[in-house]
Amino acid sequence: MELVSRTEFKIRFSEMDPLGIVWHGNYVQYFEDGREAFGKEFDLNYLDMYQAGLITPIVKLDINYKKDLKYGETAIIETRYIDCPGAKLQFGYKIFRSSDNAIVTTGSTTQVFLNRKKQLLLAVPPMIEQWKEKWKIV
């Protein structure tokens, strides 16, 4: 089963750069908003993981910029769970401009699992195994 979340959002005035387009660094926030929406939709919240003793820092991020977004436009952030072997959490992102459905940005993030002592977990945590089973991810 493929897990994908889609959320529409509005571009804020303060997110622009002096060229009148979204500053490239703000897409990291949009990706985080996408993960947040994904977590809400598919029961994989940061705070739930945190309460289960897991911290999930980003260790890798990449972004490809294809088009730009302007103040007043709306866009859709699509966040897709990418299953991978090993104790990691991977997501792929696509941002579409709402008006013409053009792909504006793509990217991905990789997170690892730490315990509360900030030690890296080498095995997939039970909570995540259960989550995969629940959502029929082999």
Added chain:
Amino acid sequence: MELVSRTEFKIRFSEMDPLGIVWHGNYVQYFEDGREAFGKEFDLNYLDMYQAGLITPIVKLDINYKKDLKYGETAIIETRYIDCPGAKLQFGYKIFRSSDNAIVTTGSTTQVFLNRKKQLLLAVPPMIEQWKEKWKIV
């Protein structure tokens, strides 16, 4: 004795808004940078206070905008300690454009003292009393 700290800083590309001037919200960061520079110069660091058991949240902030700043310009943040009765920490700020010394922004902040349990302290903490004595603030 009047305690005033002055630091020069450069306006960043990402701090602009679509009108090509610094977004008004970024001045809150400049004020914080000013407090930081003040704390370094006059031994009143956030981390020292924190280690002494004090948290010093902002409870009041006001900003007056008179001119604007652009990408590539440099500016000076002047941070002045404002002595006041009661268990508070007040600072006044002036931001000058370096090129013509024009006043760009003025403002002030008020902080209170909490202990680590986040309880409001009604008396000036001993650490702060000592700091005032050290710097001859009556």
Added chain:
Amino acid sequence: MELVSRTEFKIRFSEMDPLGIVWHGNYVQYFEDGREAFGKEFDLNYLDMYQAGLITPIVKLDINYKKDLKYGETAIIETRYIDCPGAKLQFGYKIFRSSDNAIVTTGSTTQVFLNRKKQLLLAVPPMIEQWKEKWKIV
């Protein structure tokens, strides 16, 4: 007639400070989001004003912090038009924590009107007069 807009929003992870509460500077963004929502609800959009030749920079901002907000909480930003004589635009803001309706923050902003040449307009622009009439603001 009193013009008030209310919008609920979610506190983002990245808006926290190291104390685990919303960094005080981020409230400026919440106020801007409130103005944006107000503009949408009552036909006073930044982009409409801009297209009518008006730029409306913030010249004054004040914020009072009473409680704090944490990641995962939701809050309501209430934005109220404050009529005033002179060529100004004033808004008052209240932010409430959704869970217990506690007032977290209050504040206000003042904007002036500039034309596209960035000259200050001393009279209320016709577009704004018409807007006031439409909404029965004496």
Added chain:
Amino acid sequence: MELVSRTEFKIRFSEMDPLGIVWHGNYVQYFEDGREAFGKEFDLNYLDMYQAGLITPIVKLDINYKKDLKYGETAIIETRYIDCPGAKLQFGYKIFRSSDNAIVTTGSTTQVFLNRKKQLLLAVPPMIEQWKEKWKIV
């Protein structure tokens, strides 16, 4: 000749996340600060390029996170020009914690050249060719 710029910077309070470490999105800003310092040191400023009719948007960004940074720490951003065929501008970044010289983050960015009409330039602009010659980049 290898062109590398190194600048030390201080981690700001507001750059932290609730875990008490720099929020991962802020590294995009550190990279931009690195490019800015590089441009100043090696005469390749954004504003000079802009005045020569060139806009240089980021089209690709990747970041690898290895360690974290905390409030009060200082770090060094090292920005390296990576020569490549084609009309692109590539930089590699390394961020070191000042105290122990540990590599905190690595990454790279790719920029393309647009003219003022936002048309993609397929050939390396003369201004950039001259810059390469000046700095003995074959």
